[in-house]
């Protein structure tokens with residue numbers, strides 16, 4: 001039996017955080033051995049907010065290098081830039097025409113990103129239709145993402161059903177694939193907000209490329225409640241529960257093991273060990289990252305990825321256009 005298809009992507013905006021790593025990237029690495037994987041850098045999505053050209057290029061390379069440094073093997077998985085496979089933009093347009101305004105108006109990510117802005121680009125609004133195209137182009141079965149993408153995935157499934165109903169069976173209906181622990185890593189300074197690289201307070205997130213001492217400092221300053229019990233209770237102890245999730249994922253321990261380890265010890269020793277667990281998880285990635293960026297191999301990998309992805313995507317786009325009544329030459 002052929003392997004199930006997996007596809008996911010991250011935006012090349014700002015630095016990747018521990019939230020990106022735990023919520024998505026760790027699962028990319030895990031799935032590559034058992035599934036037929038496509039991992040892209042969604043640089044078309046990045047320009048839904050203004051980007052400086054030099055920075056966009058640098059960050060696209062940086063995210064690609066972080067994928068590889070985290071353990072994605074480009075000979076096993078297909079790694080590519082979204083903008084290099086033009087079928088994404090083309091199917092994105094067709095998906096936009098299939099999407100209702102009301103569906104996009106309900107998207108919480110749009111509401112959050114547009115809140116308080118005087119003017120908002122139309123691309124930010126239609127962003128989920130392009131994401132649907134990304135996924136549907138590849139007969140994707142599983143999409144490894146964090147919790148915040150649930151609503152976008154629901155829309156993708158609805159659009160796939162709608163297309164299939166209108167034009168005949170074409171698209172596979174994809175499912176999300178979420179980590180059991182840490183599908184939503186929260187800010188270190190406010191456990192009601194998700195950890196995000198776009199936060200103005202750098203102390204609120206751990207970047208995958210933060211130096212070990214910076215990581216230690218950020219964790220020592222992370223907000224906790226005034227109690228002292230290391231207990232996983234997201235309702236009543238959201239800050240500590242968030243730190244336990246991070247610990248569990250970085251040290252490959254269960255929540256119960258961590259609770260037992262720190263029983264009666266208070267937050268001090270727990271935070272200290274947590275910092276070391278995060279450093280131990282990220283340090284080897286940081287070393288490989290530096291090697292990959294200086295090796296000059298990135299563009300060859302991305303060229304190979306583009307070719308493989310294009311071969312798949314072009315086939316699907318052709319099928320879609322034929323079904324819709326386009327003259328395909």
Ligand code: AMP
Pocket residue numbers: 009010011019020021022023024144145146147148149182183184185186194195196
């Ligand atoms: P983005 O940085 O928005 O392109 O997100 C890339 C991937 O990381 C998506 O699958 C997100 O769901 C995931 N992600 C981003 N932030 C977090 C977080 N704080 N916790 C868990 N997953 C996250």
Ligand code: TRP
Pocket residue numbers: 007008009010011042045130131134135143145149152
């Ligand atoms: N919207 C996703 C995010 O912000 C990024 C994304 C774009 C994506 N296209 C995708 C994720 C396709 C999975 C599959 O994180």
